[in-house]
Amino acid sequence: MGLELIGITVLWLFLFLYVIVGSIDYGAGVFNAHSILTNKQHILSKVIQRYLSPVWEVTNVFFVFFVVGIIGFFPDSAFYFGSILLIPASVSIILLALRGSYYAFESYGAKGHKGYAFMYGATGIFIPASLSVVLTISEGGFVSFENGVPVLDYTALLTSPLTWSIVVLSLVAVLYISSVFLTWYAHKTGDMEATALMRKYAIIWSVPLIVAAGGIIFELRNHNIDHFESIMQLWWMFAISFVLWALTLRLIWLKRHFGAAVWLMIFQFMFAFFGYGISHYPYLLYPHLTIYDGFTNEAMAISLIVVFILGMLLLLPSLYLLLRLFLFDKKYVKGKRE
Amino acid sequence: MFFDDPVLMSRLLTILTLSFHIFYATIGVGLPFMIIIFHWLGIKKNDLHYILMARRLAKGFVVTVAVGVVTGTAIGLQLALLWPNFMQLAGHIIALPLFMEVFAFFFEAIFLGIYLYTWDRFDNQKKHLLLLIPVAVGGALSAFFITVVNAFMNSPSGFELVNGELTNMNPLLAMLTVSMPTKVTHVLATAYMTVAFTLAAIAAFRLMKGSETSYYKKSLNVSMKIGFIFAIASAIIGDFSGKYLAEYQPEKLAAAEWHFETEERAPLILWGILGEDHEVKYGIEIPYALSILAHSDPNAEVIGLNEFPEEYQPPLIIHYFFDMMITIGMFMLALSFVFLVARWRNWSFVDKNGYRWLIVMGAPLSFLAIQAGWWMAEVGRQPWILRGIMTVDEAATTAAYVDVVFLGFVLLYLILGIGTIVVLRRMFRKRSIEEDLAYYSGGDERWA
Numbered sequence: 001m002g003l004e005l006i007g008i009t010v011l012w013l014f015l016f017l018y019v020i021v022g023s024i025d026y027g028a029g030v031f032n033a034h035s036i037l038t039n040k041q042h043i044l045s046k047v048i049q050r051y052l053s054p055v056w057e058v059t060n061v062f063f064v065f066f067v068v069g070i071i072g073f074f075p076d077s078a079f080y081f082g083s084i085l086l087i088p089a090s091v092s093i094i095l096l097a098l099r100g101s102y103y104a105f106e107s108y109g110a111k112g113h114k115g116y117a118f119m120y121g122a123t124g125i126f127i128p129a130s131l132s133v134v135l136t137i138s139e140g141g142f143v144s145f146e147n148g149v150p151v152l153d154y155t156a157l158l159t160s161p162l163t164w165s166i167v168v169l170s171l172v173a174v175l176y177i178s179s180v181f182l183t184w185y186a187h188k189t190g191d192m193e194a195t196a197l198m199r200k201y202a203i204i205w206s207v208p209l210i211v212a213a214g215g216i217i218f219e220l221r222n223h224n225i226d227h228f229e230s231i232m233q234l235w236w237m238f239a240i241s242f243v244l245w246a247l248t249l250r251l252i253w254l255k256r257h258f259g260a261a262v263w264l265m266i267f268q269f270m271f272a273f274f275g276y277g278i279s280h281y282p283y284l285l286y287p288h289l290t291i292y293d294g295f296t297n298e299a300m301a302i303s304l305i306v307v308f309i310l311g312m313l314l315l316l317p318s319l320y321l322l323l324r325l326f327l328f329d330k331k332y333v334k335g336k337r338e
Numbered sequence: 339m340f341f342d343d344p345v346l347m348s349r350l351l352t353i354l355t356l357s358f359h360i361f362y363a364t365i366g367v368g369l370p371f372m373i374i375i376f377h378w379l380g381i382k383k384n385d386l387h388y389i390l391m392a393r394r395l396a397k398g399f400v401v402t403v404a405v406g407v408v409t410g411t412a413i414g415l416q417l418a419l420l421w422p423n424f425m426q427l428a429g430h431i432i433a434l435p436l437f438m439e440v441f442a443f444f445f446e447a448i449f450l451g452i453y454l455y456t457w458d459r460f461d462n463q464k465k466h467l468l469l470l471i472p473v474a475v476g477g478a479l480s481a482f483f484i485t486v487v488n489a490f491m492n493s494p495s496g497f498e499l500v501n502g503e504l505t506n507m508n509p510l511l512a513m514l515t516v517s518m519p520t521k522v523t524h525v526l527a528t529a530y531m532t533v534a535f536t537l538a539a540i541a542a543f544r545l546m547k548g549s550e551t552s553y554y555k556k557s558l559n560v561s562m563k564i565g566f567i568f569a570i571a572s573a574i575i576g577d578f579s580g581k582y583l584a585e586y587q588p589e590k591l592a593a594a595e596w597h598f599e600t601e602e603r604a605p606l607i608l609w610g611i612l613g614e615d616h617e618v619k620y621g622i623e624i625p626y627a628l629s630i631l632a633h634s635d636p637n638a639e640v641i642g643l644n645e646f647p648e649e650y651q652p653p654l655i656i657h658y659f660f661d662m663m664i665t666i667g668m669f670m671l672a673l674s675f676v677f678l679v680a681r682w683r684n685w686s687f688v689d690k691n692g693y694r695w696l697i698v699m700g701a702p703l704s705f706l707a708i709q710a711g712w713w714m715a716e717v718g719r720q721p722w723i724l725r726g727i728m729t730v731d732e733a734a735t736t737a738a739y740v741d742v743v744f745l746g747f748v749l750l751y752l753i754l755g756i757g758t759i760v761v762l763r764r765m766f767r768k769r770s771i772e773e774d775l776a777y778y779s780g781g782d783e784r785w786a
Contacts, residue, residue: 057407057447064411065440071418072437075429082422086737093415094750097408101754104404105761149736296430303434303509311441318448318472325452325459332459 003301004291007073010308011066012277018062019273020177020266025059026124027178028052029099031201033121036114040197047186047194055326056103058319060096072304076294080285084143084152085134092130099123125171132170136163139224140286150288162219169212173269176205180248180265184258188333199252206249210242213272224286230279237275244268345731347740348420351747353716355413357709358751362406364708367481367526368533369399370450370474375560377467387553389463390774394766395537396454401761403450405754410443412747420740424723424733427504431497432490434509439483446476478526485525489518492715493586494724516586520579521715527575528711531568532704535670537561539701542694550771559681562697566674572667577631584632584640587725590718592643593652594660595628596621604628604640609661612654652718659714666707670700 028048035044071078102120137143142157143150157163179201186194217238221228231238245268251261282290295301326332341347373392380388418425449472460466490496496512497504538561541554583591592598596607598616606628610621626636633640643651673696680688687693719725723733 055451057403057451058444060407060411061440061444061447064414064443067415067418068433068436068440071425071429072433075426075433078418078425078429079422082418082420082425083735083737086419086735086743087739089415089419090743090746093412094746097412097750097754100408100411101404101757104401105757147736151737296433297507299507300430300433300509304437307434307438307441311438311444315441315444315448318445322448322452325456 003298003305004073004295006305007069007295007301008277008281008291010305011069011073012274014062014069015066016270016273018059018066019173020269021055021059021062023128023174023177024181025052025056025178026128026174027176028182029102029120029124030175031121031178031182031198033118033124036117043191043193043197047182047189047191051182051185051327052103055322056100058322060100063096069304073296073301074284074291074294075296076289077284080143080150080289080294081134081137083150084137087154088130088133092127095123095127095130099127124174128170128174129167132166133157133163136160136166138280138283138285139220139227140283140288141223143285143288160223162216162223165212165216165219169209169216172205172208172212176202176209177265177269179205180252181262183252184262185327185333187258195258199255202252203249206245206252210245227279227286230281231275234275234279237271237278241268241271241275244271341741344736344738344740345734347744348734349730351740351744352413352416352420353713354744354747354751355409355416356712356716358755359406359409359413360708360712361705362402362409363481364529364532364705365399365402365536366406366446367477367529368531369395369402370470370477371530372533372537372561372564373399374467374470374474375564376557377463377470379560381463381467385556386775386778387556390553390771390778391557393457394771394774398762398765399450400454401758401765405758407447409751409754420735421723421733422735424728427728428487428490428724430504431494431507431509431512432487435483435486435490435513439480439487442476442479442483444476445472446480449473449476481525481529482522485522486513486515486518488715489515489521491722491724492521492719493517494727499727517582520575520582524572524575524579524711527568527571528704528708531565531572531670532708534561534565534568535674535697535704536701538565538674539698542697544771546691546694546698550775553771553775558697562674562677565670565700566678569667569671569674573671576664576667580631581633587719588641589643589646589650590652590656591632592641592646593654594656594714594718596643596654596657597628597640598642598644600639600642600645602629602639603637604632606631607657608665612657650721652720656714656718659710659717662710663707663714666703666710670704670707673697673700 028051031044032041032048035041099120102116106116106120136157137152139162142153142160144153145151179198183195183198183202186198217228217231220231244264248261248264248268251257251264280286282292284291284294296304373395376388376395377392379385380390380392449469453466453469453473456466456469490512493515494512495515496508496510498506538558541558541561544554545551545558580591583594596610596612596616596618597604603626605626606624607618608622608624610618613619628640629636629638632638677688677693677697679685721729721731723730
């Protein structure tokens with residue numbers, strides 16, 4: 001396995017972790033805003049706050065890790081994506097900033113401020129949408145070169161059905177991941193009402209998820225036939241993902257083993273996410289930039305990997321400690337330790 | 339048109355983001371250190387006051403960390419969005435410290451979350467204090483690594499330039515550049531100093547308003563002591579920085595000092611206004627001082643700005659930033675020194691309102707000095723983004739709409755800035771120290 005592959009695998013794994021923890025966070029914001037709108041806030045807000053308060057900043061780091069990592073391992077991607085993403089990425093940063101400040105501002109200053117809670121919910125929809133645009137762009141067809149500098153064709157991007165399919169998928173996935181997770185977490189807190197509500201959401205969003213995912217593969221066939229064909233070669237990964245989805249839904253439906261349902265859901269997304277990633281190989285930006293021509297020099301690659309391993313040795317125990325204290329501590333989860 | 343120039347707008351947006359972020363970054367580095375000191379004093383002296391200081395500061399810290407994290411994320415992404423050519427080149431050489439910074443940031447985030455939400459879950463306060471050490475270390479390491487990147491931009495090394503091609507890259511040597519030691523230590527020392535003086539200012543202000551006297555007196559005394567120690571450290575490291583500049587970046591020093599002709603026994607000019615033909619008016623001239631600053635020798639020769647081609651000369655405005663930084667630093671050093679001597683000799687004038695107002699002024703002044711120092715360091719390496727290798731014009735994005743993005747961020751920082759102030763005020767007003775003291779000492783065994 002070459003250094004390039006190690007690099008992109010590590011980064012893809014971190015992006016995947018961000019998709020999971022980020023989705024839980026974004027979805028929670030949406031559900032929270034929705035519950036205010038429908039006067040059900042008393043059911044959800046406690047559960048959501050208890051889970052999110054200690055982890056929101058850590059969520060953010062997964063994203064920064066991916067961005068810094070891709071520039072480190074693939075410096076050319078900074079040139080390509082940096083040049084074309086000014087507007088969509090700036091929108092994401094501004095929304096992320098407003099969102100990130102919410103916890104601190106809300107918990108101490110503007111408690112119960114409805115406008116801010118709605119804004120928080122809205123960012124949960126717009127951030128995944130603006131970030132998923134990068135996935136669309138990397139499929140190729142929206143970037144041309146003027147004087148050796150890549151330029152993004154916004155009209156083509158915004159009128160492409162592929163763009164909107166990916167946006168819809170990202171939104172539905174956020175709501176689904178978040179509701180499956182929060183069903184489990186609410187169940188652990190012993191809050192029957194919140195569990196029932198989140199379970200309902202999980203079931204509601206499960207079908208649109210599969211429809212949207214299927215739609216993208218269909219769109220890709222028209223947009224990027226190479227990518228479509230390599231997806232077809234990896235059909236078994238997507239088939240496993242589908243089976244895991246069905247199993248998750250079955251457990252949720254039968255109100256049994258919510259913890260197992262969360263793991264099945266995570267593995268479902270893992271197969272789909274890695275299936276998508278592997279089929280995109282070797283392109284970072286189709287067809288201009290591959291992981292081979294964008295790779296950093298060998299000395300840097302090796303030192304980055306060494307630092308990554310050392311960092312992980314410190315990071316994994318710390319993350320484990322965080323989870324133990326806030327996710328798996330029975331007393332804390334049930335609200336007996338504040 | 340002014341707003342259409344992507345290079346200029348990229349520079350303005352970068353200055354805006356960094357200047358805003360530095361407020362929060364400085365607090366992020368300095369405050370956990372102060373919380374450790376208070377928390378530790380509280381355990382050692384078995385004094386509820388110090389524990390409460392740690393506890394109240396930690397609460398406020400959440401707000402500044404939140405904004406620090408999001409503005410830090412902003413600058414991280416803006417580096418690639420506004421300076422794609424620079425990041426492409428620099429990514430090949432300097433990605434290592436950037437990568438390490440993320441890990442440092444990770445630790446800080448994890449342990450801060452744990453520290454903040456576990457105050458009442460540890461029966462043993464010492465164990466809880468231990469959680470704060472990774473927070474402070476993580477904060478200092480982030481500052482360390484990110485300053486390493488900045489040091490590289492000032493004094494690039496760790497690679498070879500052969501016919502315009504970069505070869506033979508050594509990521510470790512790229513971190514260990516000549517400007518790194520002075521830069522890193524100066525950043526850390528001034529951050530600790532600034533936060534200490536800010537806490538002193540809050541205490542002095544509350545004392546004038548007649549709040550809980552012994553609590554704020556303790557806070558004031560400890561903060562002034564720590565501030566004094568780091569003010570001395572900052573001054574000594576500042577002197578080393580001057581010697582570094584004389585040796586490796588003489589054009590920056592010359593521009594900062596308005597030193598045009600190369601000469602021996604060079605005088606130092608304080609303040610003043612630059613007239614036509616490089617004539618300084620109203621300046622205070624200290625003989626030999628620049629030679630001493632640059633080379634520790636009153637007779638030494640200091641290179642003047644005229645030795646450098648005009649297109650590589652830094653803007654002369656940095657003289658004002660330099661003077662601002664130095665003057666404030668010296669003022670704070672003197673202020674804290676007098677305070678400590680007065681405490682020792684039992685002179686009471688430092689407890690009068692006049693002196694307390696000076697201490698209150700110390701907080702905004704220290705932050706102004708931090709800003710001025712960074713403006714001097716950054717504007718002072720114009721026109722380079724990588725000294726001697728790449729200019730800012732070559733590095734900036736060519737994308738349109740940088741002006742629109744700029745306005746978007748102006749709005750964002752306005753919201754975040756006002757939000758921070760409103761929330762912090764509300765938080766500390768809602769529960770005064772008197773109420774907190776009553777709550778924690780009244781029948782609660784945890785603190786007995």
